[in-house]
Each structure stands twice: as C-alpha cells, then as structure tokens.
Amino acid sequence: MRPEETVPRAVLACGEVRTCLLPAGQALDSRAAAQLLRLRADERVLVSERPNLYGRSPDVLTGVDCPLPSSNGARVRAVGTVAARAALTEGRVLQTSAYFRVPATGPDHRRPWGHYLVRPAVVEPFGRLPRDAVAEGFLGGGRHGDLDVGLIAAGLQTRLLRHPLLDQRPPLRSRPTRLRWVAVPAPDGEGPSLERFTLAEAELRTVRLRVPEGTGSAEVAGLCDDLALHDWLLTTLVRILDGIRLGPGEPAPRRRPAAADDLPVVVGALRPAVDHLLHLWMPRARVSRELAPLWDVLEDEPGFTRQWLALVQRVRDQLTLHAIPPARREVEPTP
Known part of the structure; x- marks a missing residue:
C-alpha cells in the first residue's frame, strides 16, 4: 500500500524548489554524485544515466508544528512532516526541494509524533482547512512564523554546497532560483492543468496546478523540479x-x-x-x-x-x- 493511501484524501499539496549551479570546476561523475546525495545511511541514492546523468537522494523528513500561511489572515495550526530531497543533473545543476500535502480536515488536538511519522510528507490541520486561502497564502510567502518549506529546502542546499567534494570553483557565474508551487485536485473527469506560472521577482517563480485525484505529491514535486531546472537554464x-x-x-x-x-x-x-x-x-x-x-x-x-x-x-x-x-x-x- 502506498503512503498516499494511509491518510485522508489530500486536497492541497505545496512545495518549493531551489536550483543552483554546483560550485565545482568539473562536473561530478555518477559515483561522486551518489556520495554527495547520500543523505541517509539506510536508503540508497537513485542514479540513472539515460537520457542524461541524474541522481536523486532519498527523502528526509522534518517535523513541523506551526500555522499554515493564509491569504485571508486565518490562523490554521498544523502538525506533521515535510519531505525534502536533493537532485543533481549531469553532475552540474543541484536542486533541493521540500513539499507536503494537506487533508481537508484534521484532529482538533495534537497527536503523538508516532502518528505523524508514519504519514510522511503529510501536514494535518487542526479542524477544517481553508484550502484556497492557504494555497494563495503559501504562494505569497506567508507571515513570519508560518510554515516555510523554502527554508527547509534552503537549509538542505546550504548543507550540500559545503560538501568536501566541492572545490568551490564554479565554471561560470550564475544565480540560484526558487520555484514555489501549489496543486489542488482537478474536477472529476478532467486531466491536469497549469493554471498559473508567474515570474514573481528576479529569483522567484510561482506555479499553481490542478491534478487528477490520486496523483502522488512526489510526482507533482518531480514535475516542478523539472520546470525549475529548465527555468533556471533559460534564466542563466x-x-x-x-x-x-x-x-x-x-x-x-x-x-x-x-x-x-x-x-x-x-x-x-x-x-x-x-x-x-x-x-x-x-x-x-x-x-x-x-x-x-x-x-x-x-x-x-x-x-x-x-x-x-x-x-x-x-x-x-x-x-x-x-x-x-x-x-x-x-x-x-x-x-
């Protein structure tokens, strides 16, 4: 049974991707890429060589207990875990991303951490979720103290950029970019749709999606990683x-x-x-x-x-x- 099936149906998924040039004079080969991306000793790094060299770390979980961002000022406390991972394309472009999904309703009190740990990348609200307000609030960045998965992705990026494998001599000058995304369910019988892709500021892009019922949040995160990679290439x-x-x-x-x-x-x-x-x-x-x-x-x-x-x-x-x-x-x- 997939983790998606062990929790109430999600009505919102959110995430952020950080993309940057790896600070190394030479691109990392598959062996070095696997060493860089080894975030957990109990799970291996996924490496593929077709159609290009690509490595992806296992997910790591971060526990959170804080308000969700909201565009209408509603204070919705939520508890759960955010999944974060890293990917390296052709040993040259590093991406770190963090994401979570939210059900329509949650308990009215906090449960033991064991309850949340067996539901990876799920953040449960206290009571009913004001979905649209939280989606727009997340894209807008929220307020100080709200759940900010961008900080989780940035922390993982900083950790990897300090890895001893890297000589800190990038072959060209570039800037990192951020892509912040939300996905809500599509109407019954309809396929996926991209409602909005916005260049919010110099380094920030925002994306709002509709995806069919049952689409895994990891699959949506993979799509957004791909959008972020190619947007970074164009921008650079x-x-x-x-x-x-x-x-x-x-x-x-x-x-x-x-x-x-x-x-x-x-x-x-x-x-x-x-x-x-x-x-x-x-x-x-x-x-x-x-x-x-x-x-x-x-x-x-x-x-x-x-x-x-x-x-x-x-x-x-x-x-x-x-x-x-x-x-x-x-x-x-x-x-």
Missing part, C-alpha cells in the same frame, strides 16, 4: 548573453567598435555555457506520463523550448562570428 543563459558586449556586425549606439581583444572576452564568457549548459535541455525527461502534458502549456506560451533554441543559436552565432580573423571582419563591402 539569458544573463550570460546580457552580460557580454555585442559582437561585430551588431550595431549599438555609442558603442566602441569591436576589436581583436574582444575575442578572448566573448569566448571566455560563452564557452562555459557551451561546455556545461547547452546539453542539459531535456524537458519531461523524468516527469510522470500523467503530468507530462502540462509542459505543452509552457511550450505554447511563453514558449520555453522556442526561447531556448533561439538563445542557443545566438551563442553559436557569436562564437562563429568571433572566430573570423579580424582582418576579414574589417573588410568593407564593395559598393
């Missing part, structure tokens, strides 16, 4: 390109002409992207079959893969352009 590549001066042949007002000295600067900025990022784009590679169609929404609008391919082509065009000898670049066309 955009920032790399924004951080370099336009190459020769691309006019810009009041900008000095490109010189031969630009070659090492541009190549130095773009080559790490080619070496470490461009091959990582594989949407839906590890998303459950039931939830994979949600990617179609992002492919239509805003067009994740379309934007990625345009950025990749721009990187390649810049490298090709700067590979042309300076003397040939400066030849004026004959009238």
